[in-house]
Amino acid sequence: MKQYKKIISLLTLLALLALPAVGLADLPADEEPKLVKLDISAILGKIFTFIIWPVVIAFVIIMFIMAGFMFLTANGEPGKLSLARSSLAWGVVGVIVILVSFSVIATIRGVIGGV
Numbered sequence: 544m545k546q547y548k549k550i551i552s553l554l555t556l557l558a559l560l561a562l563p564a565v566g567l568a569d570l571p572a573d574e575e576p577k578l579v580k581l582d583i584s585a586i587l588g589k590i591f592t593f594i595i596w597p598v599v600i601a602f603v604i605i606m607f608i609m610a611g612f613m614f615l616t617a618n619g620e621p622g623k624l625s626l627a628r629s630s631l632a633w634g635v636v637g638v639i640v641i642l643v644s645f646s647v648i649a650t651i652r653g654v655i656g657g658v
Contacts, residue, residue, distance in 0.1 A: 591645075599641055606634045 613627035 603634070603638055603641075606637070607631070610634055 610627055610630040613623065613630055617623035617627055
């Protein structure tokens with residue numbers, strides 16, 4: 544078992560050491576580099592796409608799993624069932640608010656003429 548750990552560690556180390564060589568690879572002589580246009584709108588769009596949405600989706604999934612767990616552990620007690628129902632209802636309200644907020648932003652961008 545120890546040998547497998549050593550082999551996996553060695554392969555991981557080699558892969559990490561090779562990353563800079565791959566990342567800094569040079570372009571062929573006949574190809575010119577492409578210029579990247581940076582603006583605030585593009586940066587914020589990337590942040591929302593790759594950071595905010597996955598966090599929001601993970602939070603929503605965890606919230607619904609917790610509400611389902613509350614339903615399962617309520618054992619028919621009216622107080623716990625009421626709490627589970629309200630958790631589920633507030634989860635749905637949160638999802639609706641999130642979707643409406645991003646939709647409003649997209650609508651305003653479309654009306655103004657942004658990207």
